[in-house]
C-alpha cells in the first residue's frame with residue numbers, strides 16, 4: 001500500500017514527505033522533481049516569497065545509488081527563509097483561512113495554525129507526486145495539468161501532441177494553452193494587485209495511457225473517483241472537483257452524456273485495448289475504475305484569503321472589530337495550483353496502480369502489468 005505523510009511549517013526549518021510502500025528498483029531523477037518544484041513556485045501573480053526561494057528536493061531515505069530500495073522514501077524541501085522562532089503571533093483572523101477556527105479548536109495561537117494550514121506544505125506533496133510520476137512513466141502513463149479559467153476569463157484548450165501542449169503551457173505565464181487568454185489574465189491579475197484583491201479559477205489535469213481497472217467498483221473507499229476527489233479537495237483553497245463532464249452531466253439527458261462503446265482490433269495494442277469511445281464525458285472512470293480512456297479531473301480554486309485590502313474581522317484578544325491581518329501573500333496562485341493538482345492526482349493514480357500490480361519491485365510489477373494486458377486482450 002502506497003501511503004504519504006507530510007510534515008513541516010510554512011516558515012519552519014524544512015518540509016518532509018514520508019512515502020511508504022514505494023517499490024524497489026526505480027532510478028530516481030531528482031532533476032525532474034526539482035523542475036516540478038520550480039514550476040510550483042512560478043506563474044503570474046505570486047508574492048515575494050516565491051522569488052526568494054528556489055526549492056530543490058533532498059532525498060533523505062529509501063534510495064541507494066540513485067535507485068529506490070523498497071523502504072520508506074523521505075523527501076525534504078528546506079525553507080530557505082526559515083524564521084518561525086522569530087515570527088510574532090497574529091491577532092486578527094483572516095476570513096477564509098483556518099485562523100479563527102484553528103485557534104478555537106486547539107485553544108491556542110493563530111500562528112500555530114496558519115503555519116501548517118499554509119499551502120507551503122504542497123511543496124512536498126508535489127515532490128512525492130513527481131516521484132510517483134516517474135514510476136507511472138515506466139508504464140507509459142503521462143500526467144498533464146494546465147489552467148482553463150481565471151475568474152471569469154476562460155482559456156481554450158488546444159489540440160496537439162503532449163510535447164506540443166507541454167511546450168505551449170510552459171511558455172505561458174498562467175500555465176494555459178491559450179496565449180490570447182494569457183494577455184487578458186495577466187491584465188486581470190495586475191488589476192487585482194492594484195485593487196488589493198485576489199483571484200481564483202479552474203485547472204484541469206489529464207492522465208494518459210492508464211490501463212483498465214485501476215480502483216474498484218466493490219467498496220466505497222476504494223472507488224478511484226472518490227479517492228481522487230478526496231486528494232484534490234484536500235489541496236489548500238480547492239473548493240470543487242469534477243471528473244469528466246462533472247456538473248454539466250446533471251444538465252443533460254443520458255443520450256448526450258454517456259460514451260458509446262465500439263471496438264477496433266487495429267487499436268488493440270493500446271492501453272484502451274481497442275475499445276473505442278467517440279466521447280470521454282465520463283473522464284476515464286466508470287464505477288470507480290479506470291476504463292482505458294484518459295482520466296480528466298478539474299478543480300476549482302477560490303481566491304486567496306490574505307488580502308492587501310483586508311476584510312472585516314476582530315482582534316481575537318479584545319474581540320473588538322479590526323481588519324484582518326495581512327502578511328506577504330500571493331494575488332493569484334492558480335498556475336501553481338495546476339502543478340499541485342497534477343502531482344496530487346499522479347500520486348493517487350500511482351496508489352491505485354500499485355494496488356493492482358503489486359508494490360515490491362519494479363521488475364515484478366512490470367511482469368504483472370504485462371500479464372494483465374495479455375489476459376485482458378484475450379477477454
Ligand SMILES: Cc1cc2nc3c(=O)[nH]c(=O)nc-3n(C[C@H](O)[C@H](O)[C@H](O)COP(=O)(O)O)c2cc1C
Pocket residue numbers: 047096097098117118119235236237238302304305306328329330333336337340
Ligand atoms: C499554491 C497555493 C498558494 C497559496 N498561497 C496563499 C497565500 O499566499 N496566502 C493565503 O492566504 N492563502 C494562500 N493559499 C490558500 C490557503 O492556503 C488556504 O486557503 C487556507 O489554508 C485555508 O484552507 P481552505 O481554503 O482549503 O479552506 C494558497 C493556496 C495554494 C494552492
